[in-house]
Amino acid sequence: xxxxxxxxxxxxxxxxxxxxxxxxxxFEKMEEQVILTEKELLEDGFGDHxxxxxxxxxxxxxxxxxxxxxxxxxxxxxxxxxxxxxxxLYLEDFYVMKEFRGYGIGSxxxxxxxxxAVKTRCxxxxxxxxxxNKSSIEFYKRRGASDLSDEEGWRLYAIDKDDLLKIxxxxx
Amino acid sequence: xxxxxxxxxxxxxxxxxxxxxxxxxxFEKMEEQVILTEKELLEDGFGDHxxxxxxxxxxxxxxxxxxxxxxxxxxxxxxxxxxxxxxxLYLEDFYVMKEFRGYGIGSxxxxxxxxxAVKTRCxxxxxxxxxxNKSSIEFYKRRGASDLSDEEGWRLYAIDKDDLLKIxxx
Numbered sequence: 001x002x003x004x005x006x007x008x009x010x011x012x013x014x015x016x017x018x019x020x021x022x023x024x025x026x027f028e029k030m031e032e033q034v035i036l037t038e039k040e041l042l043e044d045g046f047g048d049h050x051x052x053x054x055x056x057x058x059x060x061x062x063x064x065x066x067x068x069x070x071x072x073x074x075x076x077x078x079x080x081x082x083x084x085x086x087x088x089l090y091l092e093d094f095y096v097m098k099e100f101r102g103y104g105i106g107s108x109x110x111x112x113x114x115x116x117a118v119k120t121r122c123x124x125x126x127x128x129x130x131x132x133n134k135s136s137i138e139f140y141k142r143r144g145a146s147d148l149s150d151e152e153g154w155r156l157y158a159i160d161k162d163d164l165l166k167i168x169x170x171x172x
Numbered sequence: 173x174x175x176x177x178x179x180x181x182x183x184x185x186x187x188x189x190x191x192x193x194x195x196x197x198x199f200e201k202m203e204e205q206v207i208l209t210e211k212e213l214l215e216d217g218f219g220d221h222x223x224x225x226x227x228x229x230x231x232x233x234x235x236x237x238x239x240x241x242x243x244x245x246x247x248x249x250x251x252x253x254x255x256x257x258x259x260x261l262y263l264e265d266f267y268v269m270k271e272f273r274g275y276g277i278g279s280x281x282x283x284x285x286x287x288x289a290v291k292t293r294c295x296x297x298x299x300x301x302x303x304x305n306k307s308s309i310e311f312y313k314r315r316g317a318s319d320l321s322d323e324e325g326w327r328l329y330a331i332d333k334d335d336l337l338k339i340x341x342x
Contacts, residue, residue: 021255034256044258052253081224081250083193083265084206086216093255114339144335149321163316167286
């Protein structure tokens, strides 16, 4: 089954996008952490200023998944800025439903993303991978990816909403 | 000397922004890697679709730095998207010139960024810190920052331009 197309996501896709986000979160053992809604995905992705972009993989009706879906894979990305080199493409989520793997969908998605990055004059594509996700690490390394956390010792930090509110409220 | 203001960067600031980017890169032992130009900073930050935002710290003329500058600190940030929770503010660069530290400029900048994050309905502010940068790690931890690389085992990867071209051409 090599019968699939890749296309830019449209507003009608937000339901499938959320479904796939949840499936990927489940794979990462984090499913209960997805609190994003279809409404937010719609506003944030298809308003005047999109905060993310999506590519989706779709199969024909007669090739639908066992649970009845035709949108079987996606990648979510946005543009970031490196103060040393400029624009970067940041790959945030990338997932193909299990029953549709092995047909080149993932490779094709990465190709489309690479073309997008080059076309928009990005110097690099960045993304994070969980250190336990060996198969994904291999997939990316085969395509030239290097582990910046290893090479440069960078560690990702977060200040969450409650602490942001505390900081905002502080008198200085 | 507590005499400074914080303001949104304007097109006229790109020269100072690039200077401070280079100073920070020097501190990170990476100065030769800054190939960005003022022209790109101008197009990318002040066009129809800004790819980054900046806050700058400015002192009066009579308080200028020993090398004659009045823009003495900056933070560069942009908005990212977490598929589980939505919008995030991503703090990319954050630097105050050495002779102007200890006056609360850094704290005030972080306050402005936090307010911006809350106002734009971001769930969190993310940023990376080099694991050897103990004083910065302390600065952030005092304000509630947690090390996601530790907690969640995330590692940052890159596929650079030459490999992107190879993949595109496949």
